[in-house]
Amino acid sequence: MARTEVVIISGLSGSGKSTALKAFEDLGYxxxxxxxxxxxxxxxxLRSGERVAVVIDVRAGEIPFRLALLKELSRKGYHYxxxxxxxxxxxLLYRYxxxxxxxxxxxxxxxxEALSQEAELLAPLREMATVILDTSHYNLYQLREEILRRYGQREELSFPTIHLLSFGYKYGLxxxxxxxxxxxxxxxxxxVPELKPLSGKDPRIKEYVLKSPEAQRFLEALTGLFxxxxxxxxxxxxxxxVVALGCTGGRHRSVAVTEALAEALRPLGRKVLVTHRDLEKDGP
Incomplete structure (x- = not known):
């Protein structure tokens, strides 16, 4: 019998929970x-053997008191x-x-003040989160596509996934x-003028970054670590x-190293998901 799996969607009001839930519905949850x-x-x-997605947030009442109910799921054989x-x-203020x-x-x-109080109430649930997704720079369509990309590729939620994320420090952690x-x-x-317009996915950028002794040693050490x-x-x-690798603008070095690390980790037999958060933005 297939294992019943559930994604519990929570977070701040106005962060896109309804949009995320609709995306899961499109995925057959x-x-x-x-x-x-x-x-x-x-x-x-009731939905044994199916994939389930539910929204649980401050509308349900006191969150800290109810966390024990969630922790019981694993003990009883459910994966969440x-x-x-x-x-x-x-x-959030603008969206409201x-x-x-x-x-x-x-x-x-x-x-x-309501938003601040909500963040405080949800802090224990955030600490338990498998994935924390900042939707500040997503519109409705981009958030839907991000959910589809992240979860549509996963055959089993319980199967290990390594998410490699490149980013630019200038755009935040x-x-x-x-x-x-x-x-x-x-x-x-x-x-380097002839390399500046390219991205870390270009073979010329990969060669420039990865041929350096420090890059080779770092990549070898990181691969061994994981x-x-x-x-x-x-x-x-x-x-x-989630393993995040950052450079200044998130376009060159972090992208090249993230792609190389993904290739090194895929032979481990785990699902490797790659996201280049800031690839389309300008910056060093």
Whole structure:
């Protein structure tokens, strides 16, 4: 019998939870919005062998008290992931200015204060999250495509996935990273006129970055680290590990090294997912 798997979607109001849930529905998940946590196990028994996606957030009440209910799922043989969506306060305020819907905690509070209180209430759930996705720079269509890309490729949620993420420091740190490595010590193609317009996916950039002794030693060390480390994470039940590699602009060095690391890790037999967050942006 197929194992029942569930993605629990949570996060801040206005961060795109409804859009994410619709994307999971397009992927064939059985979806429920605003599910009381007490009903989750009953739902999973009812939809045995299926993939389920549910939204659980502050509308369900006191989050810290209900976390024990989620932890019981693994003990009873269910596999669950928590996808936590967030965005900057400025973005959330703007999004609320474009809609007439009230904030769940906003009945007696100014909006900014309600958002702050919500973040505080959800902090324990965020700590448990498998994936933290900052949607500040996504529109509705981009967020949908990101969910489809991340989860549409995964045959089993319980099957280990290594997510390699390149980024640019000038655009901020990725909130979802479990490991973060700074590649700004590597030779920078940005300052070579004929290489500057290219991206880290171009063979000329790869050669320029990866031929350096420091890049070769770093890549060898990083590959060895994760070959050794990933089995221990799997033993602890973590089936999704995010490794972020950053350079200044997220276009050259981080992209080249991320692509090379992906090729080195794929023979391990785990699913390797690659995201180049800032590839289309300008910067050194």
């Amino acid at each position: 059985f979806c429920v919005d605003n599910l009381p946590p007490e009903l989750l196990e009953s739902l999973l028994r 992931e928590i996808l936590f969506l967030t965005a900057t306060p400025e973005v 200015s474009q809609t007439r819907r009230p904030h769940p905690l906003g009945k007696d509070l100014p909006l900014r 990725p909130a979802e990273a479990h490991f973060l490595f700074d590649l700004r010590f590597l030779p920078n193609p940005y300052f 070959r050794w480390l990933i089995p221990y994470y799997e033993k602890e039940g973590r089936a999704y590990v």
